[in-house]
Amino acid sequence: xxxxxxxxLLRDLSRLGTIAAVAQAxxxxxxAVSQQLSALEREAGRPLxxxxxxxxxxxxxxxxxxxxxxxxxxxxxxxxxxxAATAAGLSGPxxxxxxxxxxxxxxxxxxxxxxxxxxxxxxxxxxxxxxxxPAALHERRLxxxxxxxxxxxxxxxxxxxxxxxxxxxxxxLAVPADLPASGVGDLPDVPWIVGSPGTLCHTxxxxxxxxxxxxxxxRHHADDFATVLALVGAGQGVALVPELAADRPPAxxxxxxxxxxxxxxxxxxxxxxxxxxxxxxxxxxRDAAAGRGRPGGPAPxxxxxxxxxxxx
Amino acid sequence: xxxxxxxxLLRDLSRLGTIAAVAQAxxxxxxAVSQQLSALEREAGRPLxxxxxxxxxxxxxxxxxxxxxxxxxxxxxxxxxxxAATAAGLSGPxxxxxxxxxxxxxxxxxxxxxxxxxxxxxxxxxxxxxxxxPAALHERRLxxxxxxxxxxxxxxxxxxxxxxxxxxxxxxLAVPADLPASGVGDLPDVPWIVGSPGTLCHTxxxxxxxxxxxxxxxRHHADDFATVLALVGAGQGVALVPELAADRPPAxxxxxxxxxxxxxxxxxxxxxxxxxxxxxxxxxxRDAAAGRGRPGGPAPxxxxxxxxxxxx
DNA sequence: GCATTGCGTAAGCTGCGCTGATGCTCGACG
DNA sequence: CGTCGAGCATCAGCGCAGCTTACGCAATGC
Numbered sequence: 001x002x003x004x005x006x007x008x009l010l011r012d013l014s015r016l017g018t019i020a021a022v023a024q025a026x027x028x029x030x031x032a033v034s035q036q037l038s039a040l041e042r043e044a045g046r047p048l049x050x051x052x053x054x055x056x057x058x059x060x061x062x063x064x065x066x067x068x069x070x071x072x073x074x075x076x077x078x079x080x081x082x083x084a085a086t087a088a089g090l091s092g093p094x095x096x097x098x099x100x101x102x103x104x105x106x107x108x109x110x111x112x113x114x115x116x117x118x119x120x121x122x123x124x125x126x127x128x129x130x131x132x133x134p135a136a137l138h139e140r141r142l143x144x145x146x147x148x149x150x151x152x153x154x155x156x157x158x159x160x161x162x163x164x165x166x167x168x169x170x171x172x173l174a175v176p177a178d179l180p181a182s183g184v185g186d187l188p189d190v191p192w193i194v195g196s197p198g199t200l201c202h203t204x205x206x207x208x209x210x211x212x213x214x215x216x217x218x219r220h221h222a223d224d225f226a227t228v229l230a231l232v233g234a235g236q237g238v239a240l241v242p243e244l245a246a247d248r249p250p251a252x253x254x255x256x257x258x259x260x261x262x263x264x265x266x267x268x269x270x271x272x273x274x275x276x277x278x279x280x281x282x283x284x285x286r287d288a289a290a291g292r293g294r295p296g297g298p299a300p301x302x303x304x305x306x307x308x309x310x311x312x
Numbered sequence: 313x314x315x316x317x318x319x320x321l322l323r324d325l326s327r328l329g330t331i332a333a334v335a336q337a338x339x340x341x342x343x344a345v346s347q348q349l350s351a352l353e354r355e356a357g358r359p360l361x362x363x364x365x366x367x368x369x370x371x372x373x374x375x376x377x378x379x380x381x382x383x384x385x386x387x388x389x390x391x392x393x394x395x396a397a398t399a400a401g402l403s404g405p406x407x408x409x410x411x412x413x414x415x416x417x418x419x420x421x422x423x424x425x426x427x428x429x430x431x432x433x434x435x436x437x438x439x440x441x442x443x444x445x446p447a448a449l450h451e452r453r454l455x456x457x458x459x460x461x462x463x464x465x466x467x468x469x470x471x472x473x474x475x476x477x478x479x480x481x482x483x484x485l486a487v488p489a490d491l492p493a494s495g496v497g498d499l500p501d502v503p504w505i506v507g508s509p510g511t512l513c514h515t516x517x518x519x520x521x522x523x524x525x526x527x528x529x530x531r532h533h534a535d536d537f538a539t540v541l542a543l544v545g546a547g548q549g550v551a552l553v554p555e556l557a558a559d560r561p562p563a564x565x566x567x568x569x570x571x572x573x574x575x576x577x578x579x580x581x582x583x584x585x586x587x588x589x590x591x592x593x594x595x596x597x598r599d600a601a602a603g604r605g606r607p608g609g610p611a612p613x614x615x616x617x618x619x620x621x622x623x624x
Numbered sequence: 625g626c627a628t629t630g631c632g633t634a635a636g637c638t639g640c641g642c643t644g645a646t647g648c649t650c651g652a653c654g
Numbered sequence: 655c656g657t658c659g660a661g662c663a664t665c666a667g668c669g670c671a672g673c674t675t676a677c678g679c680a681a682t683g684c
Contacts, residue, residue: 001452002388004316020630032673034632039672044395054630054681061398068391075387076314079380083356086373140313332661344642346663351641366650366661629682640671648663654656 004076006040007069009033010048010058011160012138014066018055025139070160070270077271085276091120094277097128097136097145101225101245102264109288114280121277129199129223134158137269144272144281148200149263152207163267164282166289169243171262172255174232181238181256184212191219191237193228205240208260229253244292316388318352319381321345322360322370323472324450326378330367337451382472382582389583397588403432406589409440409448409457413537413557414576418478421600426592433589441511441535446470449581456593460512461575464519475579476594478601481555483574484567486544493550493568496524503531503549505540517552520572541565556604 012022019037023030041048048062058066084092098107103125111123128136133145138160147163149155150171175181179190192209194216195201201223209216219237222228225245232239233252242262246255266285272278324334331349335342353360360374370378396404410419415437423435440448445457450472459475461467462483487493491502504521506528507513513535521528531549534540537557544551545564554574558567578597584590 002391004388007391008313018630019632029674030631031633031675035672038632046395046399051631051680056631061395064394064398065391068387068394072384072387072391075380075384076316079314079319079377079384082376082380083358083373086376087358330661331663341643342662343644343664347641350663363649363662368662625684627682627684629680631678631680633678634676636673636675638671638673640669642669643667644665645667646663646665649661651658651660653658 002043002065003040004069004072006036006043007065007072009036010040010062011066011069011073013037013049013056014058014063015138015158015160025135067159073160074269074271077269078274081272081275081278085274087276089120090118090277090280091122092277093122093124093143094281095124095126095141095143096281097126097133097142099130099146099148100127100223101242102146103127105244105247106285106288106292110281110284113287114284117284118277118280121280129201131198131200133267134161137161137267143275144266144268144278147265147267149265150200150204150207150260151263152211152260153200153204160270161267162270162273163265164286165263166266166286167244167262167264167292169262169264171258171260172241172243172246173238173258174229174241174246174249175238175254175256176232176235177252177254178235179238179254183256184208184258187238188212188214189217192216193220193222193231193237193239194218195223196221199223201240204260208240208258314355314377315352316381316384318348318355319377319384321348322352322374323378323381323385325349325361325368326370326375327450327470327472337447379471385472386581386583389581390586393584393587393590397586399588401432402430402589402592403434404589405434405436405455406593407453407455408435408437408593409445409454410437411442411458411460412439412535413554414458415439417556417559418597418600418604422593422596425599426596429596430589430592433592443510443512445579446473449473449579455584455587456578456580456590459577459579461577462512462516462519462572463575464523464572465512465516472582473579474582474585475577476598477575478578478598479556479574479576479604481574481576483570483572484553484555484558485550485570486541486553486558486561487550487566487568488544488547489564489566490547491550491566495568496520496570499550500524500526501529504528505532505534505543505549505551506530507535508533511535513552516572520552520570 009022009026012025013019016022016025019033020030023033026033037049044061044065046061047059048065049056049058096107107125111125114121114123126142130146130148133142133147136142137145146166173181173184175187181187192205194205205216220231222231225241228239228241229246229250231237233250235252240258241255249255266282268278321334321338324337325331328334328337331345332342335345338345349361356373356377358373359371360377361368361370408419419437423437426433426435438454440457442458442460445454445459448454449457458478485493485496487499493499504517506517517528532543534543537553540551540553541558541562543549545562547564552570553567561567578594580590
């Protein structure tokens with residue numbers, strides 16, 4: 001019988017690409033990971049990875065097995081969810097990762113409602129950029145997290161994660177009120193205020209400008225949208241601001257709706273949809289988001305719409 | 313993350329009932345199993361079993377977890393099946409468990425066909441009573457096996473096993489030619505020839521007589537149907553004989569068809585339907601059985617009709 | 625050219641998980 | 655009612671799986 005811990009390493013290798021990265025994610029040494037993967041190859045009876053330059057690549061058999069490892073881990077996740085569902089009430093820690101704007105706007109109401117209905121729940125919120133959420137979910141530092149899905153930045157869905165839509169927002173171009181502009185293309189030489197390099201906001205801003213035919217002239221880096229809007233109001237440049245953060249723009253800022261949309265999803269490890277605490281959080285947050293933006297879709301029956309996907 | 317080896321122990325405990333039996337099935341000591349199950353309880357964070365008299369019983373949480381353990385193990389089985397499917401041709405051992413009559417009648421043709429089409433396959437047949445097949449599949453001493461499903465002997469389906477129908481046979485009452493009888497009820501005081509105690513044949517014969525209103529007067533025990541028919545021909549008594557074994561009854565034997573039917577299934581561990589060697593065996597055996605008895609049902613697309621069942 | 629990154633192997637150590645021994649409780653049986 | 659055996663839990667002890675550290679090698683970047 002294949003060892004599940006080793007399958008998990010293989011799965012993470014297929015996600016992260018290098019043995020060193022897998023080792024870091026598991027707080028192991030690279031040597032340990034290498035040894036365990038060798039042992040997995042012995043169990044499998046055929047090579048699963050091969051050296052490619054400095055690193056390694058998965059063989060077709062390795063990719064197949066990594067895909068099925070997701071199914072096994074999802075089944076394990078379902079088992080723990082079912083186990084938690086046998087408890088009398090909801091209790092224990094729920095680690096939540098969300099981007100700052102959501103923490104400010106959506107989460108408070110949801111946390112209040114959850115704390116009222118399930119006082120034994122221990123709700124732990126971590127502000128973090130959406131790009132960091134998948135890794136944190138994989139490494140079990142989070143139980144649920146908020147992800148963004150911009151149509152301008154294609155993300156291939158992670159087969160180990162699952163989720164439900166939360167928001168579908170308009171993205172605005174925030175410009176100083178005296179600046180005439182009806183779209184991104186009108187402002188090829190204007191200074192931009194974008195997120196810190198590496199954040200999703202940064203990537204999106206650059207990508208939106210690229211598709212408009214220019215690279216943005218970046219003047220300021222700021223991740224908090226209140227700050228961003230203040231800078232725009234001060235005539236320091238233009239910026240992209242999602243609907244959720246553009247609630248009450250300061251004086252001197254004009255918001256131009258763009259065709260680009262920002263979709264937010266609540267994500268969790270595949271198989272965790274049936275976990276009562278996760279399900280409770282999902283409904284609470286969707287309730288809190290009702291009315292804000294467009295609802296992202298119908299509320300799913302608990303743990304049903306999130307069916308287990310099959311391996312390749 | 314729950315330990316899968318421990319989940320397997322829990323699953324086997326729910327199947328076998330006692331820790332001692334689980335230990336025997338795994339060739340462990342009872343002490344080891346007890347310790348591992350305690351560790352699983354620590355992982356689960358709640359009691360999974362409780363002492364009941366001399367033995368133990370699963371708590372509701374334990375039963376839930378045992379049910380999901382089946383899903384996890386099935387996903388693992390699918391992974392190994394997918395891994396085997398990446399190999400170039402079919403090879404390796406296939407351990408087959410079948411009842412004697414099938415070994416004599418159905419298997420030879422299937423083995424010849426498989427050996428011809430896949431010479432690298434190592435086909436290992438073990439004659440065994442159907443009642444022993446589920447345990448042998450669980451303990452990985454077999455890869456596929458033949459099961460019986462008499463309508464008079466209810467068997468609850470094993471959630472860890474899967475399978476496809478193979479045969480649907482008439483069961484005959486074999487009587488000496490000079491004995492007038494049109495059914496079991498006509499012969500309350502006649503001596504019977506039945507299988508050895510503990511075999512399914514024995515159970516079925518006793519049960520058929522019970523429903524006819526009497527306990528059979530057992531004179532002989534014989535498991536080979538050729539022997540049984542010879543004894544009947546010698547006027548030693550009557551017996552139940554399935555269609556497959558009643559091909560050419562010896563002189564002096566009359567076969568009275570009964571309403572009872574015997575259904576044969578090809579069984580394997582859940583998740584193994586996609587294993588290429590298992591799938592090849594299934595098709596080969598169904599081909600060999602075509603025409604014999606009634607076909608048990610439509611041939612399923614490989615590994616599809618045998619979908620994964622969900623936990624409770 | 626050298627430094628860096630990534631992987632594999634060898635050696636050593638630690639703790640998990642097994643066995644064996646012991647004691648307990650419960651049920652069967654005379 | 656006392657005895658025996660079955661079944662389970664706990665403890666001590668030990669071996670090995672699996673980790674870390676150290677080292678060597680190949681490929682890449684400057």
